[in-house]
Amino acid sequence: MLSYLENPREIEAKVSQTYALLKELCQVDDFPAISYNARRALGVIWQVANHLEIQFEQIYDD
Amino acid sequence: MTATGYWNPRTELMSRPDLQKLQLKKLQHIVHWAYTNSDLWQAKLDGAGVRPEHIKKLADLELLPFLTKQELLQAQIEQPLFGKFLTIPPQKAVRYHQTSGTSGKTPLRILDGWKDWEWVSEVWCYGLYGFGVRETDIVYLAYGYGNFIGFWAAHYASEKIGALTIPSGSMTSRERIEKIMELGATVLVCTPTYAIRLAQVGAEMGIDLAKDSKIRLLIHAGEPGANIPSTKKMLEDAWGAKAGDFPGMSETGGSTAYECAAQCGGIHIPEDHYIQEVIDPQTTQSLGYGQKSELVLTMFGRASLPMIRYRTGDLVERAPSSFCSCGRTFDLYKGGILGRADDMKLIKGVNIFPSAVEDIIREFNDIDEFQIILYTEKAIDQIKVQVEPLPGCDRSGYQNLQKAVSERLYRAHRLTFGVEIVEPGSLPKFELKARRLQDLRRH
Numbered sequence: 001m002l003s004y005l006e007n008p009r010e011i012e013a014k015v016s017q018t019y020a021l022l023k024e025l026c027q028v029d030d031f032p033a034i035s036y037n038a039r040r041a042l043g044v045i046w047q048v049a050n051h052l053e054i055q056f057e058q059i060y061d062d
Numbered sequence: 063m064t065a066t067g068y069w070n071p072r073t074e075l076m077s078r079p080d081l082q083k084l085q086l087k088k089l090q091h092i093v094h095w096a097y098t099n100s101d102l103w104q105a106k107l108d109g110a111g112v113r114p115e116h117i118k119k120l121a122d123l124e125l126l127p128f129l130t131k132q133e134l135l136q137a138q139i140e141q142p143l144f145g146k147f148l149t150i151p152p153q154k155a156v157r158y159h160q161t162s163g164t165s166g167k168t169p170l171r172i173l174d175g176w177k178d179w180e181w182v183s184e185v186w187c188y189g190l191y192g193f194g195v196r197e198t199d200i201v202y203l204a205y206g207y208g209n210f211i212g213f214w215a216a217h218y219a220s221e222k223i224g225a226l227t228i229p230s231g232s233m234t235s236r237e238r239i240e241k242i243m244e245l246g247a248t249v250l251v252c253t254p255t256y257a258i259r260l261a262q263v264g265a266e267m268g269i270d271l272a273k274d275s276k277i278r279l280l281i282h283a284g285e286p287g288a289n290i291p292s293t294k295k296m297l298e299d300a301w302g303a304k305a306g307d308f309p310g311m312s313e314t315g316g317s318t319a320y321e322c323a324a325q326c327g328g329i330h331i332p333e334d335h336y337i338q339e340v341i342d343p344q345t346t347q348s349l350g351y352g353q354k355s356e357l358v359l360t361m362f363g364r365a366s367l368p369m370i371r372y373r374t375g376d377l378v379e380r381a382p383s384s385f386c387s388c389g390r391t392f393d394l395y396k397g398g399i400l401g402r403a404d405d406m407k408l409i410k411g412v413n414i415f416p417s418a419v420e421d422i423i424r425e426f427n428d429i430d431e432f433q434i435i436l437y438t439e440k441a442i443d444q445i446k447v448q449v450e451p452l453p454g455c456d457r458s459g460y461q462n463l464q465k466a467v468s469e470r471l472y473r474a475h476r477l478t479f480g481v482e483i484v485e486p487g488s489l490p491k492f493e494l495k496a497r498r499l500q501d502l503r504r505h
Contacts, residue, residue: 047184051073052072
């Protein structure tokens with residue numbers, strides 16, 4: 001099991017990586033099922049990144 | 063280390079200084095975003111002589127001008143459909159909602175992108191999870207859905223928590239009760255008024271929902287009822303469940319405060335997603351704890367239509383986090399949303415709040431529905447309350463009921479109210495946002 005409260009840096013690193021990966025996947029321009037699902041997932045992971053003070057940007061273009 | 067019962071233990075338990083640092087960071091971001099992405103926001107801030115870089119500390123919030131609903135509506139009239147406060151091209155949105163139009167004005171149109179819409183449900187999760195909703199629950203939403211935001215965000219928050227989430231759309235009250243019983247729903251989401259109505263319909267069907275249903279939590283919004291003590295008791299008795307208050311508004315996408323499982327008599331402000339101020343509506347000066355006045359809010363997560371120092375017109379009384387025993391460091395509003403600043407009526411020099419009248423009316427178990435009517439007689443303002451007894455109520459008791467209500471209202475206000483008993487079934491019933499005040503005065 002993972003614990004944020006015991007090891008916040010480890011979880012924050014994983015969230016940052018996931019956020020960056022999803023942003024990249026949003027750029028796939030020849031496979032709608034990848035980019036559109038990535039865009040939706042990015043909206044979800046943004047909530048986590050925002051809770052953890054990793055990300056404050058407003059995203060509408062990705 | 064464990065922290066149970068909190069959706070976001072990081073911020074819900076954060077020290078006040080750290081919370082304020084987080085608020086400042088988010089405030090700076092949203093002001094910069096609004097300034098650089100909306101012509102109207104830029105003009106508004108320039109007009110007030112403030113630029114994003116002027117926001118250096120939390121107290122600099124007071125440099126920012128207030129925003130009113132009238133400004134938002136006017137912007138949409140001047141540039142249909144969405145107005146120049148919008149910071150994104152409409153094609154970037156995935157969701158459309160509008161205000162309920164209860165005030166009789168043109169509804170305000172609101173768009174959300176994916177991130178915004180997720181944020182709207184995210185903030186609802188603080189309340190649902192904090193009040194005790196879990197993935198093992200069966201959540202039944204008893205309302206009509208539609209363009210008004212209503213409980214849409216609660217629906218998505220319930221799904222996010224992993225609960226089985228059941229929409230009821232255009233079903234009748236009887237059909238909804240049958241479905242609640244058939245599926246073994248454990249959580250009911252609807253307005254307080256409608257929960258009372260459902261309990262009455264259940265009784266007509268021979269179902270005692272307090273005993274026969276599995277409902278254990280009532281999630282209420284749309285009206286202040288769940289924090290009016292006698293209405294809360296009536297709800298909890300009728301359903302054999304805990305009733306919680308989760309106010310919100312379309313302009314913010316939903317939840318602006320939430321009741322936690324400790325049920326201290328207040329609602330927590332999700333201060334990691336908002337700065338909420340209480341101001342004197344006349345002087346616009348910020349007020350401290352314990353003063354009943356207008357709520358002004360700035361929200362951070364939804365940026366398509368930024369709400370910065372938005373004057374809500376809601377009346378609140380702020381209390382420190384110690385008012386509740388749950389451990390959250392978020393401040394609260396004692397008694398929830400106490401009414402609308404413009405709801406307060408002056409009759410013969412006495413301030414009348416409809417929520418205070420409701421609190422008294424709900425003490426009487428024989429009353430089904432009521433209306434407050436203000437009118438003028440011989441150039442003097444008058445107030446009367448029409449009360450509708452329950453269908454099975456013995457008519458021989460009407461006179462005593464009238465007398466008891468009249469005396470109780472007089473004792474609380476030191477003002478004589480007319481009390482009129484009307485026929486069962488004659489007053490309007492409500493599913494969303496009950497309208498129980500008619501002001502017929504000509505001023």
